[in-house]
Amino acid sequence: MKEYDLNRLLTSPEVVYEKINSFLTDQTIIKGPISSEEIKGHLLKAENNLRFVQENIRLNFIDWAITGCYYASYHAALSLILTKGYSSKNHLATLCVLVKEFYKNGLDKDDFQMLASFLDYEDVLFYVESKNKREDATYSTQMLFEKKEAEQLRIKAALFVAKIRGILKD
Secondary structure, three states: OOHHHHHHHHOOOOHHHHHHHOOOOHHOOOOOOOOOOHHHHHHHHHHHHHHHHHHHHOOHHHHHHHHHHHHHHHHHHHHHHOOOOOEEEEHHHHHHHHHHHHOOOOOOOHHHHOOOOOOHHHHHHHHHHHHHHHHHHHHOOOOOOHHHHHHHHHHHHHHHHHHHHHHHOO
């Protein structure tokens, strides 16, 4: 997903609702009861992926470290959307639910207290950018990913997971 496409989702609630309705129709997104065990499971998976990333950086498997950063973020995102009763089988579908349920654009003053726990633009943009890096690392034959880049992504992924962990505690 390009930044333009993400901006379109963030500024066009009608586009987000249209996509979510389509995903609900084809059962890419399923609305159901909230499962605290499933929420915890995805968060544990995210934390496990962060440990995997750190070890792969140490062992110089940078492509797998980048892939792990994305999946740490993705599992954290899945845990968050489950709090609203959504489960998803698709990365774009997950992103749409995050935008619909957690992006702070368009909320009025009465919602101000809730804003502190919502994801901001940078977090959503990182989620998309890390998916693009994951695709490069997974499908490219390129082996020369920089350790510094992987370490920066690891830090961003850890902060993203920590932020979601904080939202889940509230």
